[in-house]
């Protein structure tokens with residue numbers, strides 16, 4: 001199935017900016033407005049800063065061969081098969097990376113003329129089938145999405161307790177609009193809804209924690225802390241200890257127990273956690289990419305407003321709890337993302353893979369990991 005969407009290029013005019021070195025034949029050749037090498041790297045670096053399930057960063061990128069653009073791939077070698085058997089979390093993550101790429105393109109004045117989600121004939125997710133194709137139109141000036149570029153590096157998962165302070169209605173309105181711009185529905189839940197979703201999350205968390213194979217899989221993405229570690233030996237993926245928060249003393253917020261220690265460190269969390277869900281009308285691979293883009297758009301807008309976010313994905317990972325997440329009244333659509341939103345510490349930065357690694361062709365000789 002091909003899902004097309006014409007990207008908004010609000011404010012983009014035709015400029016004359018020449019990019020620096022070209023990507024030789026095939027990339028930008030004869031198209032003066034295409035991204036140059038350094039710009040391609042900037043686009044990919046922004047994409048790579050996105051959140052991903054267990055910080056697996058399951059994405060790769062390649063310039064399009066026929067005009068200026070970028071092919072976006074999911075990387076099945078970086079799947080998390082027990083937590084994410086159908087690849088939903090993988091495509092949510094790739095969708096988030098795709099949104100960051102669009103923000104970076106806006107900053108470079110590269111309008112997204114065409115964005116195809118799951119362009120392959122069968123909706124296949126494989127190492128050689130792009131899950132999205134981004135095509136750029138003639139270069140102009142930076143446009144609206146560029147406003148979010150500064151938030152990409154400021155956004156982190158914050159798993160600490162939040163303050164007992166409501167998110168103002170006006171900010172909620174902005175988050176809802178951000179999700180709607182990506183063709184999804186964000187619902188900031190009232191008290192009863194939040195309690196229902198937290199209870200489902202706690203149920204899923206208990207089932208996941210009770211599964212030894214799943215515990216081992218989660219644990220394999222934890223990274224030991226090496227103070228000041230840098231250079232090639234430093235982990236480039238996974239979750240470092242410093243990014244983990246405490247468990248909730250009152251068990252109101254079912255934070256994922258990454259370390260599998262149970263409540264080793266507990267603290268009192270906010271009395272009524274503010275919970276938002278992002279739902280899509282359909283439940284196809286393209287919808288997962290859409291939800292991922294929406295999640296990142298919401299997260300960057302929230303970051304700009306001083307809000308913190310952490311993902312509570314456990315109930316989405318089990319088919320029955322995912323089904324029960326949907327709004328019992330409207331019952332419309334599929335909940336793809338559950339977010340805890342509030343005011344608190346920013347969360348710790350986590351590592352990312354090198355841009356070279358993200359641009360490497362897995363079929364080529366340098367493609368082995």
Ligand SMILES: Cc1cc2nc3c(=O)[nH]c(=O)nc-3n(C[C@H](O)[C@H](O)[C@H](O)COP(=O)(O)O)c2cc1C
Nearest residue numbers: 051052053054055089092156157256311312313350
């Ligand atoms: C699909 C998806 C599911 C996630 N699930 C959880 C989760 O259940 N609990 C959690 O604390 N973080 C979760 N995260 C957040 C990731 O762990 C986080 O994005 C990653 O470690 C990188 O850290 P950062 O967000 O600070 O950049 C999830 C992220 C994605 C995209």
